[in-house]
Amino acid sequence: xxxxxxxxxxxxxxxxxxxxxxxxxxxxxxxxxxxxxxxxxxxxxxxxxxxxxxxxxxxxxxxxxxxxxxxxxxxxxxxxxxxxxxxxxxxxxxxxxxxxxxxxxxxxxxxxxxxxxxxxxxxxxxxxxxxxxxxxxxxxxxxxxxxxxxxxxxxxxxxxxxxxxxxxxxxxxxxxxxxxxxxxxxxxxxxxxxxxxxxxxxxxxxxxxxxxxxxxxxxxxxxxxxxxxxxxxxxxxxxxxxxxxxxxxxxxxxxxxxxxxxxxxxxxxxxxxxxxxxxxxxxxxxxxxxxxxxxxxxxxxxxxxxxxxxxxxxxxxxxxxxxxxxxxxxxxxxxxxxxxxxxxxxxxxxxxxxxxxxxxxxxxxxxxxxxxxxxxxxxxxxxxxxxxxxxxxxxxxxxxxxxxxxxxxxxxxxxxxxxxxxxxxxxxxxxxxxxxxxxxxxxxxxxxxxxxxxxxxxxxxxxxxxxxxxxxxxxxxxxxxxxxxxxxxxxxxxxxxxxxxxxxxxxxxxxxxxxxxxxxxxxxxxxxxxxxxxxxxxxxxxxxxxxxxxxxxxxxxxxxxxxxxxxxxxxxxxxxxxxxxxxxxxxxxxxxxxxxxxxxxxxxxxxxxxxxxxxxxxxxxxxxxxxxxxxxxxxxxxxxxxxxxxxxxxxxxxxx
Numbered sequence: 001x002x003x004x005x006x007x008x009x010x011x012x013x014x015x016x017x018x019x020x021x022x023x024x025x026x027x028x029x030x031x032x033x034x035x036x037x038x039x040x041x042x043x044x045x046x047x048x049x050x051x052x053x054x055x056x057x058x059x060x061x062x063x064x065x066x067x068x069x070x071x072x073x074x075x076x077x078x079x080x081x082x083x084x085x086x087x088x089x090x091x092x093x094x095x096x097x098x099x100x101x102x103x104x105x106x107x108x109x110x111x112x113x114x115x116x117x118x119x120x121x122x123x124x125x126x127x128x129x130x131x132x133x134x135x136x137x138x139x140x141x142x143x144x145x146x147x148x149x150x151x152x153x154x155x156x157x158x159x160x161x162x163x164x165x166x167x168x169x170x171x172x173x174x175x176x177x178x179x180x181x182x183x184x185x186x187x188x189x190x191x192x193x194x195x196x197x198x199x200x201x202x203x204x205x206x207x208x209x210x211x212x213x214x215x216x217x218x219x220x221x222x223x224x225x226x227x228x229x230x231x232x233x234x235x236x237x238x239x240x241x242x243x244x245x246x247x248x249x250x251x252x253x254x255x256x257x258x259x260x261x262x263x264x265x266x267x268x269x270x271x272x273x274x275x276x277x278x279x280x281x282x283x284x285x286x287x288x289x290x291x292x293x294x295x296x297x298x299x300x301x302x303x304x305x306x307x308x309x310x311x312x313x314x315x316x317x318x319x320x321x322x323x324x325x326x327x328x329x330x331x332x333x334x335x336x337x338x339x340x341x342x343x344x345x346x347x348x349x350x351x352x353x354x355x356x357x358x359x360x361x362x363x364x365x366x367x368x369x370x371x372x373x374x375x376x377x378x379x380x381x382x383x384x385x386x387x388x389x390x391x392x393x394x395x396x397x398x399x400x401x402x403x404x405x406x407x408x409x410x411x412x413x414x415x416x417x418x419x420x421x422x423x424x425x426x427x428x429x430x431x432x433x434x435x436x437x438x439x440x441x442x443x444x445x446x447x448x449x450x451x452x453x454x455x456x457x458x459x460x461x462x463x464x465x466x467x468x469x470x471x472x473x474x475x476x477x478x479x480x481x482x483x484x485x486x487x488x489x490x491x492x493x494x495x496x497x498x499x500x501x502x503x504x505x506x507x508x509x510x511x512x513x514x515x516x517x518x519x520x521x522x523x524x525x526x527x528x529x530x531x532x533x534x535x536x537x538x539x540x541x542x543x544x545x546x547x548x549x550x551x552x553x554x555x556x557x558x559x560x561x562x563x564x565x566x567x568x569x570x571x572x573x574x575x576x577x578x579x580x581x582x583x584x585x586x587x588x589x590x591x592x593x594x595x596x597x598x599x600x601x602x603x604x605x606x607x608x609x610x611x612x613x614x615x616x617x618x619x620x621x622x623x624x625x626x627x628x629x630x631x632x633x634x635x636x637x638x639x640x641x642x643x644x645x646x647x648x649x650x651x652x653x654x655x656x
Contacts, residue, residue: 030460032086033092035525038075038079044519046061046062048470051472051477052451053548064539068538074530074538081529081533091462098342102187102189103342106256107257109257109321109322110316110319110401111593112570114339114569116339116568117349117565118299118566119337120565121335133329134289135225139363141285142222153169168459168460168464171465175344176200177192178191178324179281179282179323180324180342181281182260184262185258190281202214202279202282203283203285204285205379206287206289206319207289208291208318209248210246211249211250211320213382214287216284235379239289246381246383247391248312248317249386249390250319251397252264253320254404255393259397263397266387267384267390272383272385280323286323287326287329288315290330291315291318293315294314299414300412303410303591305328306338308404310405311402311406312402316401316405317398323340325337325339325340325352345457350560353565357563409596409601410603411592411604411606411607412568413592415590415611416586417618419588422621432510433617434581434588435454435476435506438556439452439476439477439480440483440613440616441610443477443481449476449477451552452470453468453470453552453554453555454468456469456513460514467520468518470509473502474505475498476505482495483613493624499617523541527541553573554579555571557569557579557580559582566582574598577594578591578594579591590607
């Protein structure tokens with residue numbers, strides 16, 4: 001593959017000069033991400049891991065950690081270098097984090113990395129209804145893009161703890177202007193550089209595994225909804241032509257990143273393929289017009305169709321997974337958006353998709369046009385020249401995707417026993433409460449605690465992305481042991497006290513995380529700066545405890561929405577669970593995923609245990625509610641947790 005990026009592309013870390021000056025100014029007005037004190041991070045690390053590893057292993061880790069932080073030792077040197085890096089970088093961890101979390105990950109994007117938002121099921125009576133929906137959706141995308149281009153998007157502000165703090169808006173400006181380029185060892189997140197070429201004025205429509213260029217601006221005029229509908233009708237008709245049908249090249253993007261990079265290096269040898277790749281890589285987004293999948297349109301089935309398209313025999317090839325935003329419109333009413341996660345976090349995806357759904361509800365479909373249909377040039381089919389090598393790659397990619405489809409074990413469950421209002425009445429944070437419930441459910445299923453990931457936004461800092469809330473606290477373990485030990489002599493009041501302790505521990509860690517004082521980014525920075533200095537990997541990072549600390553068997557995220565939709569994603573380790581939840585006033589939607597080939601996990605088993613645990617926690621609260629004490633710090637951070645935990649983040653092996 002050529003080492004030089006296409007002319008329109010620059011690495012995402014070099015885009016600051018190309019950004020609008022107003023945005024740059026607003027980002028620079030934010031504080032820089034702090035580097036936590038070394039001893040604080042190492043003490044927290046030991047505290048987080050003590051109850052997750054055997055005692056002998058813990059003592060060995062303690063010795064290694066003491067040596068690392070000894071005066072004049074390696075830890076002090078690396079900490080000094082990180083502090084120097086902080087002075088010269090807008091965000092000292094950003095590059096390290098992006099590579100570790102996403103770009104170095106060699107796993108396929110579908111299921112393993114790319115989350116999806118699932119829209120309410122649409123009741124399309126005819127093919128034309130689906131095309132009208134797609135045209136309306138594209139109109140909404142163009143409206144939202146206008147807000148972004150005019151920098152008219154209101155700045156997000158933190159709520160709850162440190163309320164009123166402005167948040168970094170940079171991620172929004174990557175929604176429609178970035179692309180994940182596969183590489184043999186590491187990918188590159190690239191962005192359009194408007195100083196080199198004009199902003200893209202086209203989207204790519206995928207239909208029947210073919211790709212079409214739909215210009216949304218023609219003769220300096222943005223197409224209205226009727227124009228878009230007309231063009232989509234033409235695309236549908238072109239896609240149905242058997243003689244014109246080309247191989248399903250989109251399958252290649254569903255493969256492992258190294259395999260896709262190798263296939264792409266073969267494709268670009270031909271100028272026709274280079275032109276087609278260029279059009280896809282520069283487009284605003286994809287709109288995937290899917291065929292009916294032939295399944296009952298349950299929440300679980302719709303979630304799976306969003307994550308992987310159903311494989312080679314359904315809509316799995318009707319995708320281009322490197323593009324950040326792929327809007328799926330299925331003829332059977334299965335609709336949503338698939339997100340390549342490296343450019344932005346979940347809250348940005350939620351805000352964008354909520355805008356679109358509200359636009360479609362509040363702005364009636366306008367299928368009226370002033371100009372005649374004949375004025376619109378036909379959309380263009382992208383052409384591919386496929387060598388025998390590429391044909392072999394397609395076969396392999398299709399088989400791998402099919403295995404991934406068959407391996408995914410998904411359960412989307414709407415828990416109707418109660419929602420966040422009941423939890424608030426207990427003077428508890430809904431997010432902290434649900435996190436404790438997830439710990440309870442895992443322990444009930446597996447009889448042990450495990451390293452757990454919950455994403456926390458650090459957007460109050462320049463170029464802030466996320467850090468990890470380590471929800472598997474010693475206090476949560478004490479609570480779940482009290483609830484599961486049949487021989488326990490603890491009273492309900494004592495169990496309630498342990499629940500309060502677990503809630504407080506979760507809340508306190510959340511505050512540390514959103515203020516830049518959690519441990520994961522700091523440890524990552526120390527590890528990576530040692531590599532930059534060409535030092536032998538410090539023993540603290542080869543220690544078994546550190547390896548276990550990064551195997552997130554329980555990978556969680558709160559993704560609350562104000563309109564009817566939900567988020568889902570896959571596990572991040574082979575024997576793990578993905579657990580995404582959307583708390584509403586009177587119910588909670590849980591999306592639990594695992595892999596069928598793991599003998600340890602079962603999504604149905606986990607959901608069953610979770611429902612039981614939520615019931616037991618409710619019973620305990622109701623028995624003890626007269627004793628329930630208000631916790632001001634928990635109340636203060638509640639709204640903040642709704643925001644910060646909504647940043648799905650998924651994705652290097654062992655990270656969500």
